[in-house]
Amino acid sequence: MNNIVFGQYYPTGSVVHRxxxxxxxxxxILYIVTVFFIKDxxxxxxxxxxxxxxSCVAKIPLKVLLRTVRTIIFLVLITSIIxxxxxxxxxxxxxxxxxxxxxxGIHHAVKLTLRLILLMLFxxxxxxxxxxxxxxxxxxxxxxxxxVIKVPxxxxxxxxxxxxxxxxxxxxxxxxxxxxxxxxxxxFDSGGVLKKAKAMIPVLVPLFVGAFRRADELALAMDARCxxxxxxxxxxxxxxxxxxxxxxxxxxxAVFTVVFLNKYLWAFDSMILALFK
Amino acid sequence: xxxxxxxxxxxxxxxxxxASTALKSVSITINxxxxxxxxxxTGSGKSTFIQHLNALIKLQSGSIKVYDIDLTQKKPDLKxxxxxxxxxxxxxxxxxxxxxxxxxVSYGPKNLGLSEEEIKGRVREAITLVGxxxxxxxxxxxxxxxxxQKRRVAIAGVIAMRPRVLILxxxxxGLDPRGKKEILTLIKKLKETSSPTVIIISHDMDAxxxxxxxxxFFSGGEIxxxxxxxxxxxxxxxxxxxxxxxxxxxxxxxxxxNRGVTLDSHPINKQEFVQAVxxxxxx
Numbered sequence: 001m002n003n004i005v006f007g008q009y010y011p012t013g014s015v016v017h018r019x020x021x022x023x024x025x026x027x028x029i030l031y032i033v034t035v036f037f038i039k040d041x042x043x044x045x046x047x048x049x050x051x052x053x054x055s056c057v058a059k060i061p062l063k064v065l066l067r068t069v070r071t072i073i074f075l076v077l078i079t080s081i082i083x084x085x086x087x088x089x090x091x092x093x094x095x096x097x098x099x100x101x102x103x104x105g106i107h108h109a110v111k112l113t114l115r116l117i118l119l120m121l122f123x124x125x126x127x128x129x130x131x132x133x134x135x136x137x138x139x140x141x142x143x144x145x146x147x148v149i150k151v152p153x154x155x156x157x158x159x160x161x162x163x164x165x166x167x168x169x170x171x172x173x174x175x176x177x178x179x180x181x182x183x184x185x186x187x188f189d190s191g192g193v194l195k196k197a198k199a200m201i202p203v204l205v206p207l208f209v210g211a212f213r214r215a216d217e218l219a220l221a222m223d224a225r226c227x228x229x230x231x232x233x234x235x236x237x238x239x240x241x242x243x244x245x246x247x248x249x250x251x252x253x254a255v256f257t258v259v260f261l262n263k264y265l266w267a268f269d270s271m272i273l274a275l276f277k
Numbered sequence: 278x279x280x281x282x283x284x285x286x287x288x289x290x291x292x293x294x295x296a297s298t299a300l301k302s303v304s305i306t307i308n309x310x311x312x313x314x315x316x317x318x319t320g321s322g323k324s325t326f327i328q329h330l331n332a333l334i335k336l337q338s339g340s341i342k343v344y345d346i347d348l349t350q351k352k353p354d355l356k357x358x359x360x361x362x363x364x365x366x367x368x369x370x371x372x373x374x375x376x377x378x379x380x381x382v383s384y385g386p387k388n389l390g391l392s393e394e395e396i397k398g399r400v401r402e403a404i405t406l407v408g409x410x411x412x413x414x415x416x417x418x419x420x421x422x423x424x425x426q427k428r429r430v431a432i433a434g435v436i437a438m439r440p441r442v443l444i445l446x447x448x449x450x451g452l453d454p455r456g457k458k459e460i461l462t463l464i465k466k467l468k469e470t471s472s473p474t475v476i477i478i479s480h481d482m483d484a485x486x487x488x489x490x491x492x493x494f495f496s497g498g499e500i501x502x503x504x505x506x507x508x509x510x511x512x513x514x515x516x517x518x519x520x521x522x523x524x525x526x527x528x529x530x531x532x533x534x535n536r537g538v539t540l541d542s543h544p545i546n547k548q549e550f551v552q553a554v555x556x557x558x559x560x
Binding site: 010011012176177179180181182183184185186187201202203205206209210 | 333363364387
C-alpha cells in the first residue's frame with residue numbers, strides 16, 4: 001500500500017513534519033493575511049528568508065519547494081506584465097509608441113510577483129510536510145466551534161477525508177485504464193487539443209463507471225458496519241500540543257507581528273535602526 | 278524465438294524517497310509456440326515484467342527484443358509492437374467504454390489504422406472466437422452484459438488486433454469455477470487459432486500446471502527458476518523460497534508417496550496422474 005500517501009507530501013520526519021497540523025494550518029492562514037500587509041522590499045526579503053528557513057528546518061530540498069511555484073508561473077507572468085504596462089505614476093521611464101512604462105509600474109510588477117510567489121511557497125510547505133489526512137483532522141478540529149450553529153462538521157470532515165482517500169485510488173485506476181487502452185493502441189500524446197481530449201474518452205468512461213461502483217460499495221460497507229455521522233467517535237490519532245508546537249507557533253507569530261508593526265507603526269524603521277546603534 | 282529479454286531492471290520513482298526496485302536483471306527467452314506461466318507472490322515484479330513486453334513501461338536498463346522490434350531503440354514502432362503483443366490486463370472488463378460491443382471491440386484495430394472493411398471482418402471474427410454470437414451481441418451496450426460476457430468482450434477487443442503473442446494478467450481472477458474453465462478453454466483455443474505464443478500470470482497453480490508448457494517463478498524482482506512445470510512444481514525448496522503452493526496433482530502424488538505409493542513418473546495433470554496410478558496398479 002505505498003500509494004496511500006500522495007500529492008505533495010515529502011516525508012523527512014523533521015520537527016516541522018511532526019508539528020501539530022492545527023498549528024501549521026493556523027500559521028498558514030495568518031501568513032496569507034500577513035503577506036497582504038507587507039509594505040516594502042525589506043519585509044518581502046525578511047518573509048522570504050523566514051520561508052526558506054522553515055523549509056531548511058523541514059529538510060525539504062529547495063528544488064522540491066520551488067517546483068510548486070512552477071504551477072503559477074503563467075499567472076505571475078501575465079499579472080506582472082499587465083501591471084508593468086498599465087500602471088501610471090512615478091517617473092516615465094520608457095516611451096515607445098503606445099507603450100509607456102512608469103517607475104511605479106515596475107515596482108507594482110515586482111511586488112506582485114514577490115507576493116504571488118510568497119503566497120504559493122508557505123502553503124506549499126504545509127502540504128509538503130503534512131499528510132492530507134492530518135490536514136482534514138486539523139480542519140475538523142478547528143471547525144468544532146461551528147457545531148454550535150448546527151454545522152455538520154463531522155460529515156464535512158468525513159466527505160473530505162473520503163474524497164482525499166479516493167484520489168490515489170482513482171489515480172491508480174486512471175493509470176491502469178490508460179495502460180490497458182495503450183495496450184490496445186491508444187495514443188494519448190500526439191495530435192491537437194481536440195484529438196487529445198477525444199483520446200481521453202476511453203479512459204474517462206470506465207473511470208466514471210468505476211468511481212460510481214466504488215462509491216456504491218463503500219456506502220454499503222459503511223452501512224453494514226452501522227456507520228452514523230451523528231454518533232460520537234474517538235480518533236485513532238489524537239492530536240495534542242507540545243513544546244515544539246508552542247515554539248513554532250511563537251516564531252511564526254513573532255515574524256508576522258514584525259510585518260504588522262512595520263506597516264502600521266510609522267516610527268518602526270527608526271526604532272529598528274536605533275536598536276542597532 | 279519471439280521475445281528475448283536480457284538484464285532487464287526497473288526501479289519505480291527512482292531518486293525519490295519512494296524509490297522501489299521492481300525488477301533485478303531479468304533475462305528470459307520466449308519462443309514462438311510457448312505457453313508460459315508466470316507465477317510469484319504479489320509484488321514479485323510479474324506485472325512490471327509483462328508491461329515491459331508491450332512497452333507500457335519505458336525501458337530503464339537491459340534490452341528487450343520482440344520479433345524484429347528492438348525496444349532499446351529511441352523510437353521503437355509502438356503501433357507495430359502493440360499489434361504484435363496483445364495484452365489483456367487484470368479485470369479487463371473495467372476497460373470497456375463504448376456504446377456498443379462492436380464499437381468497443383473495434384477500438385484496437387482502429388488504432389492500428391486498418392481499413393473499415395478489415396476492421397469489420399476482424400471484429401466479427403474476434404467476437405465469434407471468444408464464443409459469443411456476433412449478430413446477437415454487436416449492438417448491445419457492453420455495460421449491460423454479464424460479468425463473464427464482459428470479460429469475453431474485453432478479450433475480443435485484444436484478439437481483434439491479431440496479436441502473435443497474447444499476454445493475460447490473471448485471466449481467471451474473480452470468476453466462478455465454470456467461468457474459470459471456460460476462460461482457460463478459450464485461451465487454449467486462441468493459442469491454437471490466432472496467437473501462437475501465450476503468456477499468463479496466474480495464482481492458480483492448477484491452471485498453470487495443467488496448461489502451460491513452461492513456467493517462470495518470480496520472487497523479489499528476479500526469476501528464480503524457469504523450466505517445465507513437471508520439474509519445477511516438484512521442487513519443494515523452490516516452492517518454499519517463492520512462497521508458492523504446489524498444484525493439487527503434485528500434492529496428491531506426494532501424499533501418496535508418503536503412504537508408500539511411489540508412482541513411476543511425475544504427473545502434472547489429471548490424465549497423467551490417472552495413467553500413472555493405473556500403471557502402478559497393474560504392476
